[in-house]
Amino acid sequence: MIIFWVAFAAIIVFFLQAKIFHKYALRQIGYERQFQKRVSYRGETIELVEQLTNAKWLPVPWMRVESQLSSDLRFHRQDNLEVSSGKLLQNHKSFFTLMPYTKITRRHRIVCRKRGWYKLQSVTMTAGDLLGFLHQTKQIALNGELIVYPTPAEVPVHELPSHSWQGELSVRRWIVEDPFVVMGTREYRSGDTYKMVNWKATARTGNLQVHQYDYTADRRLMVYLNAEDNESMWRSINDEELIERGIEWAAGAAQAVIQGGMETGFCTNMPIIGEFGSTFVEPRSGGGHLTDIFEVMAKLELVRTEPFADLLTREADSGYSQRDVLVISSFWNDQLELQADRLRRNGNAVVHWKLTPNPVQEQAGEAG
The missing domain is CATH 3.40.50 (Rossmann fold)
Structure with a gap:
């Protein structure tokens, strides 16, 4: 009989905690995500900073934060971070446990593999009870962006x-030569236009001569x-x-x-x-x-x-x-x-x- 009442009480507690966490787990939860800086160059490594705040007395046993980002931004390997990448987009999940009235800051290192204009769209937060029986989901819109410049090539x-x-x-x-600064004459070459011809020098030398231009600013x-x-x-x-x-x-x-x-x-x-x-x-x-x-x-x-x-x-x-x-x-x-x-x-x-x-x-x- 005692075992029955213990089991009954355990079931009641289980359902009560599930209801409480399902109703309150995501209340007064603040979330921010932003790139360390707005601009970068292809090949550079930057940080994506996450901040998660629990501003209530109730702890959150577990929370999963999911979002999508371009596959051209590659995450470094990190604990509590799961990344599944496709050809165009990658889905990454961060896992947290939040005590009452706490703030967690997590930094993800990202390699900018390709120039582009990348925007943070939204994240989906999921939290639940101690045993994962019930959970609650919430979506948060984001507005951060990252502009990755092309790496200037070493031209000649x-x-x-x-x-x-x-x-x-x-x-x-x-x-280019400046057609308004004449420094002398030279012989005609293929590609020279007739307006470049210096007729006085041509008459003097007997060969077709054109203006020799200087280079200016x-x-x-x-x-x-x-x-x-x-x-x-x-x-x-x-x-x-x-x-x-x-x-x-x-x-x-x-x-x-x-x-x-x-x-x-x-x-x-x-x-x-x-x-x-x-x-x-x-x-x-x-x-x-x-x-x-x-x-x-x-x-x-x-x-x-x-x-x-x-x-x-x-x-x-x-x-x-x-x-x-x-x-x-x-x-x-x-x-x-x-x-x-x-x-x-x-x-x-x-x-x-x-x-x-x-x-x-x-x-x-x-x-x-």
Whole structure:
């Protein structure tokens, strides 16, 4: 008989604690999650910080916090953390025990494997009684974000300016001559335009002579990145790794030139996430502008918005001049050469870097 009453009392206690924890376990529970910093570079390790607060007298025997995050943010191994990863998303679960009136802070180390724009969406908290018979679930919306910049590639800096451009000082240039500063004459070369011909020097020497221009500081660089990984592609990018490398080449060129004091812009036939048109950043100078370019690059979506030849046609139609033009593309054909030649005739210089799986190896194009 005693055993019966003990068993009966145990059952009553079991159901009472289950009801109490089911009703109150998630009350006055506070939860915060944020990245250690808002921006990072691909390959860096940052921290994701969780804070969980129990502001009531009742302890929480167990709590599970679940959320999803991009698989491009890899978690380091850690106790009380379970991660199951798919191709695009990973689900991770953190486990806690909360005593009354306590706060727990947990830091997760994350490797940023790919540039991108990552947002914290929501977490699902589940808590229950001592024996796990009943549980309660609650979802909390989050608003944190992480912007991972592309890692600037080591482009051939020996071909970039060796020092800053200031005022009207004559400097070493990597792409272009200034058509407004004449320092002498030289013999005609293939690719020179007839407006460059110095007729007096030609008459004097008997050979076709053209103006020899000096290099000065009042030019701007425009970097164009082609999202097409081959000549026959449509909207979908097949070789994403190749285009990611192109973004890093563009970042490296922009960084080297802006740090040298020159104004730089960026344009590509890819959209920013959530938008539809091609991306264009006007040339400016300074560290703040470089950060703006990196942020735009981080938010690019790997989708082609329009044929690259159409983009270059529109740029040539705009009629701008006195710019250095760097085109990063996995191929070069007659259509692109035609638009590059139009840009040259407008008074710009055009250089093509062929996008390959290896570091920058090949350059094509003539300054003009």
